[in-house]
Amino acid sequence: MRAAWYEKNGPAAEVLRVGEMPVPEPGAGEVRVRVISSGLNPTDVKSRAGSRPMGYPRVVPHQDGAGVIDKVGQGVPASRVGERVWLYIVQWQRAWGTAAEFTVVPARLAVRLPANTTFAEGACLGIPAVTAHRCLFADGPIDGQTVLVTGGAGAVGHYAVQLAKWAGATVIATVSSDEKAALAVAAGADHTVNYKIGDTAAQILECTGGAGVDRIVDVDFGANLPVSARVLKTNGAIASYASTGAPEPALPFYALMAKNVTMRPVLIYTMPDRAKDDATRDIIGLVEAGRLMHVIGARFPLDRIVEAHQAQESGKVTGNIVVDVGGLK
Ligand SMILES: NC(=O)c1ccc[n+]([C@@H]2O[C@H](COP(=O)([O-])OP(=O)(O)OC[C@H]3O[C@@H](n4cnc5c(N)ncnc54)[C@H](OP(=O)(O)O)[C@@H]3O)[C@@H](O)[C@H]2O)c1
Structure with a gap:
């Protein structure tokens, strides 16, 4: 063969x-x-x-x-x-x-x-699809919640947007171009934010009327942490499947503690x-x-x-x- x-x-x-x-x-x-x-x-x-x-x-x-x-x-x-x-x-x-x-x-x-x-x-x-599923559902149902999918046009992100919509969430996707925004919208994203332009956290918060997001499915934990810490609601969760930009990031522990944030690193190979x-x-x-x-x-x-x-x-x-x-x- x-x-x-x-x-x-x-x-x-x-x-x-x-x-x-x-x-x-x-x-x-x-x-x-x-x-x-x-x-x-x-x-x-x-x-x-x-x-x-x-x-x-x-x-x-x-x-x-x-x-x-x-x-x-x-x-x-x-x-x-x-x-x-x-x-x-x-x-x-x-x-x-x-x-x-x-x-x-x-x-x-x-x-x-x-x-x-x-x-x-x-x-x-x-x-891509199995990782997206784990990131979305490891911390319970998301029906009625607001989910931020960073990298919403990526292989994992694109399935995450679709699975989150299927499960009844409002979805905000970050992207780096209009072409990627169109892909995220086609997948069902309610809002897209170009994370390369302007104040990303402010734009995400604006999409939620200032309330913030319940969950984040995150393609780069370390690089996105400053934004994640600002936009996540109290008792929210960040499920991250990579941290390429900052593999060993410094954590704003007390800011995350104040919000009772769940941090969930996900690796498909060893998930239950x-x-x-x-x-x-x-x-x-x-x-x-x-x-x-x-x-x-x-x-x-x-x-x-x-x-x-x-x-x-x-x-x-x-x-x-x-x-x-x-x-x-
Ligand atoms: N832990 C696991 O089990 C698991 C499972 C699958 C994949 N991964 C890892 O996850 C990473 C992505 O995999 P993939 O297959 O989805 O790759 P991909 O198809 O290349 O998608 C990554 C997407 O993320 C975007 N992106 C990069 N940095 C970003 C940031 N800081 N904020 C928002 N978006 C950002 C990229 O677009 P722009 O650069 O244009 O923004 C791209 O659309 C890889 O490192 C892969 O090894 C891990």
Whole structure:
């Protein structure tokens, strides 16, 4: 089978290879998936570059994807053969990602993909949608609340806007351009604020009539903290899934304490299994109802995986990057 892999960490062009590998066999509790689309996330390029030790002599990259189950391992019902599935976090602490014509994954990470959704769209869901769900619901229902989604046109942010609207919240999204504002509005945002221009906190507060927001789904905890501390209501919560701008920020502890703020760092890999299952259940329901839109910002064939990684690293692609592996749409 065709597959991409790396055997040491480093820049994409230096370490990524595409070639032939034996088709893997599913072990107990695993399914084998004929991969049609592989979903690329920032975590994949960071891992390849060396943010985590290799762990295995050879790694087939990419945590997310979509395809069709073609074989099951011991303990998995044979009825799953032929099922269309989307895959998430399948390469976490494993050597088998989705950048290959076949992969083997734990059965519970292969989630039913409704027929109304293409494999390329299914490959977008994984990490972005599940992370968004966790950030929104880890601290209870959001019906009737006001949720600020920072980076509302990002892969996670765009799903967060949609999931928050579905759950009955008023949504304010921060963006950096008119084009990104349009994407956030299309996803359901009630208000958008360009966080690059003017007093961001004042603009967010204005959207709420001065009341502030109940929840923040945050793409950069450290960089956004001064704004978050100003706009969050008493007893509000900040669920952050990255802190790239300031990995070890100084905390205005007493200002946050005065508001009884909940700070919730979120990492998809280690979030509770029950929360993962809640997320996939809700996401399937929304997909099936045709209520989730997906933004594919760029597509590359498997042979051009190096360019796909470089595009992810450039930060210039708005939306998900999909690598086409199999022949189906
Ligand atoms: N903890 C987890 O489990 C988890 C899960 C998924 C992703 N992540 C991490 O989260 C980050 C984003 O992932 P992604 O896939 O959503 O990336 P993405 O598609 O590139 O989206 C990031 C978005 O955030 C915006 N942005 C950047 N800095 C911002 C700021 N200070 N305030 C508001 N918006 C800002 C970017 O646009 P502009 O620069 O134009 O504003 C972009 O739209 C990555 O570092 C990724 O590794 C973590």
